[in-house]
Amino acid sequence: MRKILEFLFSRMVIVGILLLFQLTILTFAIWKLTEAFVYLYVFFFIIxxxxxxxxxxxxxxxxxxxxxxxxxxxxxxxxGFFYLIFGGKKMNKKYKEKVKKVYDESKRVVSQDADIIDEIEKINKNVANQARYTSNFAMSPIYKNTQTEFLSPGEDFFERLVEELKKAKKYIFMEYFIVHEGKMWNTILHILEEKVKEGVDVRFIYDDMGCLTTLPYKYNETLIKKGIKCQVFNPFVPFLSLILNNRDHRKITVIDGHTAFTGGINLADEYINEIVRFGHWKDSSIMIKGDAVWNLTVMFLQAWSFNSKEDIDYNYYKNIYDERENVTSDGYVQPYADSPLDDEIVGENVYLNIINKASDYVYIETPYLIIDNELVTALTLASKNGVDVRIVTPHIEDKWYAHIVTRAYYAQLIEAGVKVYEYTPGFIHSKVVVADDEIATVGTINFDYRSLYLHFECGVWLYKTESINSIKKDFLDILDKSEQVSLYDCKHVCWYNRVLTAILRVFAPLM
Known part of the structure; x- marks a missing residue:
């Protein structure tokens, strides 16, 4: 009974009721007005x-x-009226100007070393073009003098994260979509508190929607009292607004400007299999050390600036310690950002570039496969051209409707020769693509509309790094634990399931 009462009086339920109430009042008002005044019906119809x-x-x-x-x-x-309120990618003018100001200020500190692009071009012009695109259109230069380590599952990430956090001397920046009190977060929080006492500048950003059911209301004030500077991204208010769609889905940790982590792993116990929610949770992250960390540092500081309205001296946070002598240069590394506030779909274009230019194989891990025509075409055409395209999705879903829509794409892909697998031990949350033993990306970007079009996201693009071998090996290990989906499996489902699937697929971009 206590748990039921806690749920009924939780912030999520109260906010949900308030939003439903507003939507009902709005709908009822339009209906009654048009019923009383015929010309209003004509007006709304014309709209x-x-x-x-x-x-x-x-x-x-x-x-x-x-x-x-x-x-x-x-x-x-x-x-038509609802689209004017909720549709498109509208942002109020003041918010747009604030974000533009932050990006304009940070442009001068993320310049591309042209020699690196020229060096890559001598190896492979197609790859150089990919790197050039992301550098030019995502404010994300590509670097050398960086080493990488692929970390999977979440337990490996947690171990390395704790180890590196304890070494911090100057600053720790953390930005996460979900934070949930438990072993993982409590361990990290204890370290952050100790670092504050040592004089380390500790800053934390969490997404309010992502933490709606996992953190107490105004948890940021709790962290501030502990000496941790904290910002809540896009605070959730019970008012119907399009801006609720634009969430901070990034997972970033930056330590002293020379070490950083990103990937699919949030700060909650299911990500390290300390608790079981959807079977075994398979996830991944990447740790980088060296010059490329700067891109992730700038991403965090941009978010901090337009949340806090603080002016940032970016150069102050550049690699404070000279760690280059301890870093083994490991291929080429390009951390990149994606934002819903521009017209550049960087995350999707990175994926498309990898798929379209692969010659041998493309292996993909994603929790959701809810993709647009461009990605469907790229995947099917690559397979028809003889590229070995393999995709792994979860067998145990976290959202039933997303799982149904994910499966709706299987038949079309399989008919084109794409091999589709489901991770039978549980839920795979990794967002990983690897191709031709040379290129890979690890990040926060799902193969779905929300990640590709609506959320703030990030990833790390890799070329000729040692970690690419680890990523490929991990994928092949996953295949051993996964079941291949056949065309027979796709077509032999009950009729009402097919009808529901067809409907959900049409409206997938709005989910």
Whole structure:
């Protein structure tokens, strides 16, 4: 009974009720107004027609356009009005200006060393073009003088993270989507408290929506009292707003400017299999040391600046200690950021570049496979061209609707020769792509619309690093524990499941 009462009076339930109440009032008001005044019905109908024309004229992904056009045409009385409130990628002018100011200020501290691009071009021009794109359009230069270590599963990441946090002397920056009190977070928090006492500048950002059910309300004040500087990204308020879609899905730790981590792993016990939620949790991260850490440092400071409105002296946080002599240069490393506030879908384009330019194989791990036509075409065409394309998704889902839509893509991919597997021990949360023993990316970006279009994300693109061998080996180990999905499996499902799948796939971009 106590747990039921706690759930009923939780922040998530209260906020959900408030949002539902607002939506109901809004719908009821429009209905009653149009019932009383016929000309208002005509007015809203005309708005819906104009909205459909506007949607079709935008540069948005065609799947996203279709997902909005159908409900607007089906419900012309409400559809157009709701799109004006919730559709597109609208941001208020003040917020846009604030973000633009932060990015403009940080551009001068992330310049590309042209010699590195030229060096790569002599090896492989296609690869140099990929690196050049990300450097130019994501403010993310590519570096040498960096070593990498692939960490999987979450237990390995946790062990290395704790080890490196204890070495911090100047600053610790952490930015995470989900934080949940338990063994993992409590261990990290204890270290952060000790580091504050030693005079280390400890800063923490967490996403309010991501932590809605995992942290107490105003938990940032608890951390501030402990001496940890803390910002809540995009604080969640019970008011209908499009901005609720734009979450900080990044997972970043930066230590003293010379060591950094990113990947799929949040700070909660299921990520290290300390508790069991969906079977065995398979996840991954990458640790980097050296020059490339600077990109992740800048990403964090950008987020800190437009959350706190502080002016940042970026150069102050550059590699304070000269660690180069302790770093073995390991290929080429390019941490990159993706933001929903511009028209550049960097995360998807990184994936497309890897898939389209692969010659031997492409191996992919993702918890969700809810993709647009561009990715479907790239994957199927690569397979038809003779590239060995393999994808691993979870067998035990965390969200039933996402799992149904993920499976909706299997048949089309398998018919083109793509090999699809499900990780039978549980849930795979890794966001990893590796190709041709030369290129890989590890990060936070799922193969779904939210990650590709709506969230703040990041990743690390790798070329000719030793860690690529570890990534490939880990993938092949996963295949041994996974079950290959056949075309027979895809087609022999009950009729109502097929109907539900078809409906959910159409509206996937809005989920």
């Amino acid at each position: 819906s027609i104009l909205v459909v024309i506007y949607i079709l004229s935008r540069r948005d992904n065609p799947s996203y356009k279709l997902a909005w056009t159908i409900p607007v045409l089906l419900f012309p009385l409400f559809g």
